[in-house]
Amino acid sequence: MxxxxxxxxxxxxxxxxxxxxxxxxxxxxxxxxxxxxxxxxxxxxxxxxxxxxxxxxxxxxxxxxxxxxxxxxxxxxxxxxxxxxxxxxxxxxxxxDTQDYPITPKEHGTEFLMDHRHLWIRSSRQHAILKIRDVIIQATYRFFKENGFTKIDPPILTANSAEGTTNLFHTKYFDEDAFLSQSGQLYLEAAALAFKRVFSFGPTFRAEKSKTRRHLIEFWMIEPEMAFCDHEESLDIQEAYVVAITQAVLEEAKAELQTLGRDLAPLENIQAPFPRIRYDEAIERLQKKGFDISWGEDLGAPHETEIASQFEKPVFITHYPQAIKAFYMKPEPGNPDVALCADLIAPEGYGEIIGGSERIDDYELLAERFKEHQLSEEAYQWYLELRQYGSVPHSGFGLGLERTVAWLSGTEHVRETIPFPRLLNRLYP
The missing domain is CATH 2.40.50.140 (Nucleic acid-binding proteins)
Known part of the structure; x- marks a missing residue:
């Protein structure tokens, strides 16, 4: 049989x-x-x-x-x-009967292995990482189904940018300009006003010329959006989601974690609540550790690693300066220079895995932000109309799948956490 x-x-x-x-x-x-x-x-x-x-x-x-x-x-x-x-x-x-298989038990360089990625994924280590990725994906669908979310698929070809940045892949859409999506968030906000709780799970593209171990050109994002949800409730949902996928990996990928030699103790400690510190406190902590950083500057990888090292669980850094965050983020009441937002920083030096915020729900304020960021009201008219017809408090976040796989599997570089990575100088195989 x-x-x-x-x-x-x-x-x-x-x-x-x-x-x-x-x-x-x-x-x-x-x-x-x-x-x-x-x-x-x-x-x-x-x-x-x-x-x-x-x-x-x-x-x-x-x-x-x-x-x-x-x-x-x-x-x-x-x-x-x-x-x-x-x-x-x-x-x-x-x-x-296969002879002269290119990947042997001897040591191979990274470029050689990446050139043979179509074969490398057969190895026990790569197989284990990608199985852990699958466990996270399956746990993601379970979590959102059990918590009343509807799966919505935003377009990959868009006429504008969710972040208002220039790091976009441009293409022609017949006689119009179009871009590969860097986030489905704006469309999901529309869907949240129809279904209350929604999420998407798909590829995103960012034309950043970065070679760090945390960056890919094409990566997968899980993006929930929730109507009638404020910033604090969103943080609670983020915590519950991260705990759920961590538990799934511990329970369903034991053999794979063993193959990778993953230290389980840090993962077994992942339970809510996670520590939450404001950006102001993060800056103070960094300055005390000798970092040359001032209020108003964004946090880089070394800063995130230092903050994470001071905690045993993922840590939320909240209330960043509005000036360094996206145009759609709602300001803190009584403190318009600060946004109701948060980044979730993973332990062990893996950096930001979630970015989220409460969204602006006021029509006039959003229209004002369009002008400040020099965004085309014509291109974003549909998005502005969401604040005109039944606007409500709403929040959302995005989790980067590959960074999360890297953290939970203990993998140093995100290029090993996706079957066929797209990197700055790699489009093959």
């Missing part, structure tokens, strides 16, 4: 057939040990010459790394095996 490695325990003592690839092998006299993978897990197949015959045994020994095959054998419990089981092989049917 056909089986998969992740369900192999159901067939202890039975004979099964696996469709798999040869990840590695070693032999000792009349016994060969095949490290097999089938996309769901790894298992060792033990091949004895006396069991399958000399010709088939020699063929099994000579197979190259990543050869594809059908393996039939008896499932046996083995406490020493990572999966708890191994396969006593009775028959090997080679589908393709």
């Amino acid at each position: 056909r089986a998969t490695i992740n369900t192999i325990g159901q067939y202890e003592g039975q004979t099964v057939t696996l469709g798999c690839w040869l990840a590695n092998k070693r032999s000792s006299g009349k016994i060969a040990f095949l490290q097999l993978r089938d996309g769901t897990g790894y298992i060792q197949g033990v091949v004895a010459k006396d069991e399958i015959g000399e010709s088939d045994f020699q063929q099994a020994k000579d197979m190259g790394q990543e050869s594809s095959l059908y393996v039939t054998g008896e499932v046996r419990a083995d406490d020493r095996a990572p999966s708890g089981y191994e396969l006593t092989v009775h028959d090997v049917e080679i589908i393709q």
Whole structure:
């Protein structure tokens, strides 16, 4: 009967057939040990010459790394095996004998591995990272469904920018200018006024010429928007969401975390509430640590890392100066120079994973912001009309999937947290 490695325990003592690839092998006299993978897990197949015959045994020994095959054998419990089981092989049917596989157990440079990303994702480490990504994605859909959110898909081609910046990819939309979306937020605000709680989950594009370990050109964002929701309630929802995906990874990706050698203690500590400090306090903390930074300046990666190091959980930095934040952020009542916003900074030096704010819900104030930021009222007329017809207090946030995968998996660079990364100098494969 056909089986998969992740369900192999159901067939202890039975004979099964696996469709798999040869990840590695070693032999000792009349016994060969095949490290097999089938996309769901790894298992060792033990091949004895006396069991399958000399010709088939020699063929099994000579197979190259990543050869594809059908393996039939008896499932046996083995406490020493990572999966708890191994396969006593009775028959090997080679589908393709692969020779000279480019990625070998020796050390390879990053550029070489990135050039062979289509093959590199087969390795145990890359496989584990991308499985953790999948767990986060599945947990995301569960969380928002359980909390009354409707999935909305904003357009990828847009006529304007959500952030009012110039870091956009330009294209032609027949005889009009268009841009690849850097955020679905504006459209989600419209949807929130129709469905109350909505979220999107899709690719975003930012033409930033950055080479840091935290940046990609194309990345995936989870963006919820909530009507009748103020800044503080939004922070509570952000906390609950981050706790939910962290717990999902701890519970559903144990094997993958083990493969990566991830220290679980910091993740097990991720419980609400998270500490919340105002931007003013963050600046004071940084100045006390010797950083040359003044009120009104934005925080960079070193600043975020320092603040995060002072806490054991993710930390919210709230109430940034309005001048360094987006035009749509609502000012703090009685303090118009400060925005009702927050960035969530992950522990262990992984930086900002969420940015969010309460949105301006007043028509006149938003129209004024358009003028201050020199935004086209014609292009944004539909967005302004949301404040004209049934405007309500509303808030939202965006979580960067790849940065979150990097943090939860303990991966240093975001290029390993997406199947095929798009970087400043990389569009292949």
